[in-house]
Amino acid sequence: QVQLVESGGGLVQAGGSLRLSCVASGRTSINYAMGWFRQAPGKEREFVSTINWIGDITYYEDSVKGRFTISRDNAKNTLYLQMNSLKPEDTAVYYCAVALGSGMYYYLYEYDYWGQGTQVTVSS
Numbered sequence: 001q002v003q004l005v006e007s008g009g010g011l012v013q014a015g016g017s018l019r020l021s022c023v024a025s026g027r028t029s030i031n032y033a034m035g036w037f038r039q040a041p042g043k044e045r046e047f048v049s050t051i052n053w054i055g056d057i058t059y060y061e062d063s064v065k066g067r068f069t070i071s072r073d074n075a076k077n078t079l080y081l082q083m084n085s086l087k088p089e090d091t092a093v094y095y096c097a098v099a100l101g102s103g104m105y106y107y108l109y110e111y112d113y114w115g116q117g118t119q120v121t122v123s124s
Contacts, residue, residue: 002026002098002113009094009118016086016122022079022096022115033099034072034079035111038092038120045095045108049081053102063089086122093117 008020020036035050049060049070058070069082079096097111105111 002028002032004096004098004113004115006094006096006115006118009120011121011123012086014086014088014122014124017082017084018086018120020081020083020094020096020118020120022081024077024079024098028077030100031102033101033103033105035097035099035105036070036079036081037095037097037108037111038090039095039117040089040092043092047106047108048094050099050105051079052104057104059104059106083120086120088122088124091120091122093119 003025006022031053033052036048037045038048039045047061051058051070051072055072067085071080095117096115098113099105099111
């Protein structure tokens with residue numbers, strides 16, 4: 001089992017920045033990729049970004065490319081998402097997730113563990 005706890009969400013004006021964190025605990029001595037997803041009110045949960053186990057390969061959904069940066073610190077079992085130039089359409093609950101394995105994973109069903117989410121609200 002892997003437990004995930006997100007933090008760093010909040011209310012920010014358009015154009016502002018936030019940094020989300022996700023701390024993993026439990027069975028962390030294994031290789032796993034990590035990802036960020038988000039779910040806006042009335043919409044399905046969608047992929048935002050992912051990073052491989054080593055942390056040298058990343059991938060982003062098109063609407064966040066150039067604005068968001070995913071990173072991880074395996075010594076701290078922590079995943080980050082730096083979000084800059086935020087837009088009102090970025091408003092959502094953001095979830096971190098773990099996919100067991102050393103590859104890259106882009107779909108919800110590929111992820112094995114989920115955090116409880118952190119709310120990000122961007123005002124116009």
